[in-house]
Amino acid sequence: MSNTTRKILPSLITASFVACVGAATTVVQAEGASPAPLAPLDSIKMPIPPDNKQSDAKTELGKLLFFDPRLGGDASVSCSSCHDPEQGWAWAEDFSRGYPGTTHWRNSQSIINSQYMERQFWAGAAASGERQAPAAAKGGVAGNGENDIMEARLALIPDYVKRFKDVFGDEWPLIGNAWRAIAAYERTLIQTDTPLDKYLKGDKKALNEEQLRGKAIYEGKGGCIECHSGALTTNQEYVNIGVPPSKRWQKDGLAQITFRFEQYAKGQTEKGYRKAKSDWGLYYRTKNDWDKGKFRVPSLRYNTYTAPYMHNGVFFTLEEVVDFYNKGGIDEEGNTTLFPDNKDKRIKPLGLTDDEKSDLLAFLEAFSGEEMVTPKPKLPEYAPLFTKAELEAVKK
């Protein structure tokens, strides 16, 4: 990559765990209550489960595992395949790439800052990083791995055997601890030094004039703050904002296959399987009709590097996103969600002028700092577990 790449600084990482100033990102907003103001990211604390404390040895192991394709079916796909540091720790197409022979059906989410979230995935299907990782490594269109073979592989990599023993006390690496190590590593992938953070911490020069005007629109006429609020720039509610179904469903056979598979995988009824023509989002978890087409309000941090946007990647630029909001949750061809009844009342035409739009876009840029890239680690190798002499000595 170019000279803009830089290593993730360990100092940034540790600093972020220190203090909790108590920003209330987890408080569910009461109707009509004013949204939490934007706040520096390091004003909130990374949630760390009591049974998976951070340590350097653990995050180092987690990093290796995150990049290791042997934690997947045919040993060709790692977490980093779809969460590529050089593509915003995501995948730069509308749908994520899939397991070989498949495509995914949703846009790949960035790992950066993801572990602050209460729940993982576009519709919050996983409760934590520890639970998210196995779902990713095992899902048929993602890693397509099985516990037994993945655990067997780890046992045949001496460096991992040693590390799992040091970190977790495992006699042989346990797959559950692989997910713990990965989650711990992901908790280090955060960005707290964006222009927005600097500004909010008192560096008034961190935002330019245009961006300041944009901030006012974000918090006022644009109404973005209603949902994209607080330090994480999300209230973590589930909302249908009118994103239209992907057009890939109409013209891509491979995508049609995955679409139908996902209906099964997400526990659709036979009737739902027959008639679904878009991603029903939160509905798959709750089975409430009113949850169709709802997705978790995403963070807007690090967005400069994570195009395309939305759960299905229908918008390739932030300009398109802003136009979509300006029209009231309708794209330029007039398409919107297949569940208009569920569309959030706060999404309505905004009447932004071209200047206002470009101010807003300039402000959105302040949500991202420098690109965070890390060199791919050198992965440890397999080695035979037994010697020939040991095999010959077996008494039958």
Added chain:
Amino acid sequence: MVNNVAKKNTLRKSLLVIPLAFAMSCAFNVANAEKLPELKINKAKAELGKRLFFDKRLSGDAAISCATCHDPEKGYGTDKALSPGYPGNGHFRNSQGLINTAHKKVWLHDGRLGTSLNDVTREMITEDYIMNMDMRIMQERVKQDPKYVEMFKAAGYGEPSNGSVRKAIPEYLKTLTSKNSPYDAGKMSDSAKAGEKVFKDKGCVSCHSGALFSDGKAHNTGVPENFDVFLDPMNHQAFIAFAMFQGIENYMNLKRDPGAYVQWKKADKSNMGTFMTPSLRELTQTAPYMHNGMIKTLEEVVDFYNKGGGEDSHKDAAMKPLNLKDQEKKDLVAFLKSLSGDKLTGADYVWSEKYSGEYPVIADWNNKPN
């Protein structure tokens, strides 16, 4: 074993292969040659099964088909000691030749499946170190291919489903039966006939009995371990995954193939290293031999038995030195060879039409029920 006479319905249209060999052999009538019973085959279902058998899209990453490990040119096995595995891992056993598998009641080297070929097919498709396929994805891939939609309908299965995939493939496997072996055709050489006598006199027949030359039971013959299973981490990982799944205690330390021990884990482990008596038909197509391919030629197999088999404290009592004369050895090999017939490689058996590289789009998707 019952010596089944060819059934009356030989001329029914549903039969894919008219068993000429059987008809002819009646004329020459070898006194006690044991015939394989004829199987009723539904042609449309078998044809569908054939297309599925050779289709790589039945594996997780669409890189291998059943035929990758069950090659028609190799008697539907491979010529390697150890089978290939799913990409990313190896395997720990020899790939079994599938000719006549439809006549079996118990499958796999360790006999761990004794229900139906439907279940064996499911195991092959879903097992992570074999085809690693989520069958829900498989079903949707099949549904995306108009040719399959047509063929499932013609076969009477209606809409493609993973359940009918698991029925159609076994129907195809029924078409893979011995054809024109000198033994069945009553055309054995004098040496082969002499070998048949050795075979009976020296007790081979006590285990290799009936029309399949198998008692369908597991025995310990002392075949040595194939160390490549343990020295190559690609193979060893498949072995560990298997042993783990089978619930074998201390699987990380296991240094031998447990064989049929996985079926009944005897406390004294006396059935460790027992394997199913394989059929002896079509051996000329399926070298190397034994569950782990440790013996390369039939001559070496005969030497192995002549020595009384390998070393194992639980070796079957029937395994003892035979003191065969050179001529007897040659005759025995000639007999074994006479149990092999034609390769099953023509268009009757092998799907040769190309599969389309991309999945066609279902048009007017919005208005069509999935």
